[in-house]
Amino acid sequence: MTLLDRLFNGDRLALARVITWLENDPDRRERLMSVLFSRTGKARRIGVTGPPGAGKSTLIDRLIVRFRLQGFTVGAVAVDPTSPFTGGALLGDRLRMQSLWSDPDVFIRSLADRNHAGGLSPATADVMTALEAAGKQVILVETVGVGQTTLDIADLADTTMVVLTPESGDSVQAMKAGLMEVADILVVNKDDRTGASHFASELRNVLEMRHNESGWRPPVLRASARDDTGIEAVYEQLNTHLAFLSQSDRLYQRRLRQSRAAITRALSEEMRRKVVSHPDYDTLIDGLCVSVARREKTPQDAARTVMARTA
């Protein structure tokens, strides 16, 4: 039996290995994706982002329990940062996602971001595809702890949830942070701490001031993932948002946007690979480094030269 047959039969080891190949082996990835991709597109995709230590993993753990109670099978992807110096990574999200460790309908995978900007590993989308192809109906994705940065998660998820804590900053911070723009749902976690109520109402004020053409006003919810309080309301809002997307063609529009982002990603990856794998690439770059260091050429000129010569 091939690896993919085993994956379709629910073999967890096969799913785990497929994910390894998707993440690390371009040739196998190509073959795997050509089979897997067409079988997906129905699962619910939920992104969870927010600053480090906000409680994203614990909240996901609690939500997995809710989804399982409703009978959904669940996959989760948890991304942690790679060290830019050593290439190593300490992946600790799983530590807080152990409530249903023995449930065969829950599959959790930790990924290192491999220094990819935007809070996700470059393999995240493929891993989500593998999880869905293996039968998972709900896919939760946890980004690395991010603050004021561009966020890829909204390009992968149907619903993006931003988790903050009462210490996450005043409303001015919240207004300028890119985080606010991607949020479909905001959760103020650790709401037993001082300032939770004040912070939540500040967030609501900021959101009210914002121009909103989608017709969806992101709710601000208070919760304590550790104490398992307020989770029911978060779960309900996830459903409300899904219902909102399902009205008219909103979900379809979102999927179109996601597809556009996916093509753009694949395009830059393909172009880069084509250039870098050219036999003359290394020599060419070595020569151009000298010209750029001497300020005889701009880096942009050099890049254009590389593209022309490796085309």
Next chain:
Amino acid sequence: MERNIRVLVAKPGLDGHDRGAKVVASALRDAGMEVIYTGLRQTPEMIVEAAVQEDVDVVALSILSGAHMTLFPRVLRLLREHGAGHMLLTGGGVISKTDMETLAAEGVGRLFGPGTPTRDIIAYIREEVAKRRTTQETLDDV
């Protein structure tokens, strides 16, 4: 194909002494490995389930409770039952030389006592994973 070595670091048993596990986890990360740290109070079943889902090359256990003669064989047996017998099972703790030899005979990898320089652990893992990957990866063609 060069890919990062993946290691699960876990601490079975009920005591709270996880400093050793954390030191080793950090050292392996600094050596360029991707370390999944699942922390304290893990049962052998939890450890093996996590190892399977994460498709790790290595399962590294820290055992200071004296229960190593029970825990290592149990994790090894579960790994084999789950089709993950190719993973290297290693670890450390206060373990006598005789016990280490007995466990090695059963198929557990090298175990490390207190005071081991982390570079020895890193070198051993690199060498052992290189061997195991070449023998194993031809098995699962897409």
